[in-house]
Amino acid sequence: MIAALILAAALQAAPPVEPAPVVLDPLAVSSAAEGWIWAERSWAPPAEAKDLAGGRFQAILGLGRWGVAVRGDVSGLPGKFDINKLETFRTAQALLGVHRNLYAYSGLQIGAVAGFGGAVPLVAEDGGARPKMAHAFTAGIGARVSAPGWWVYAAAGQHYAVPGVAGILVYQVKTSSRTAAVGTFAVGRGSSFAQFGVAVRWF
Numbered sequence: 001m002i003a004a005l006i007l008a009a010a011l012q013a014a015p016p017v018e019p020a021p022v023v024l025d026p027l028a029v030s031s032a033a034e035g036w037i038w039a040e041r042s043w044a045p046p047a048e049a050k051d052l053a054g055g056r057f058q059a060i061l062g063l064g065r066w067g068v069a070v071r072g073d074v075s076g077l078p079g080k081f082d083i084n085k086l087e088t089f090r091t092a093q094a095l096l097g098v099h100r101n102l103y104a105y106s107g108l109q110i111g112a113v114a115g116f117g118g119a120v121p122l123v124a125e126d127g128g129a130r131p132k133m134a135h136a137f138t139a140g141i142g143a144r145v146s147a148p149g150w151w152v153y154a155a156a157g158q159h160y161a162v163p164g165v166a167g168i169l170v171y172q173v174k175t176s177s178r179t180a181a182v183g184t185f186a187v188g189r190g191s192s193f194a195q196f197g198v199a200v201r202w203f
Helices: 002-013
Strands: 032-043 050-063 066-076 091-105 108-121 136-147 150-159 162-174 179-188 191-201
Touching: 032 179, 066 108, 091 136, 108 150, 136 162, 162 191
Parallel strands: none
Antiparallel strands: 032 050, 032 191, 050 066, 066 091, 091 108, 108 136, 136 150, 150 162, 162 179, 179 191
């Protein structure tokens, strides 16, 4: 009886055992999904620059150090585009990318990426019938660099707006909790394409 009381007192006096801290992998990819409304200027010399408005859904599924990203864009004319009205959509794009993080430093993640997708005009420039198939594709292999609040893709491959092999740069940099600077640049032999502007997050 006395031994049991001594043992109980010892157990009560012993400090609680702290759980071991969870060590997060700095190369792990975080899952996320976002919806954006954007206004951008598009330019493919020698054509004149034009303004566009559009909507974007993008999501990334983290699978350890691997990430699978999807992105869909629809665009139309400023002042006429309405994310809730299909008849105001003039073009649509869809992209799929897979990347693996290889290096991390102070919140920065660097990895390899491969992606492909397509773009299709939903309404002809002259207001005619909608085409049945996409007219162009985008594909590339390169690198992805990201940190909290921003990411950049740099790749070599084919961009739908540039004939032949092109260097492609795509970025998003958050400027506040609900806004971001966004853009895409592609440069090929004797041709180039630029589209850049601002986006407002709607979910």
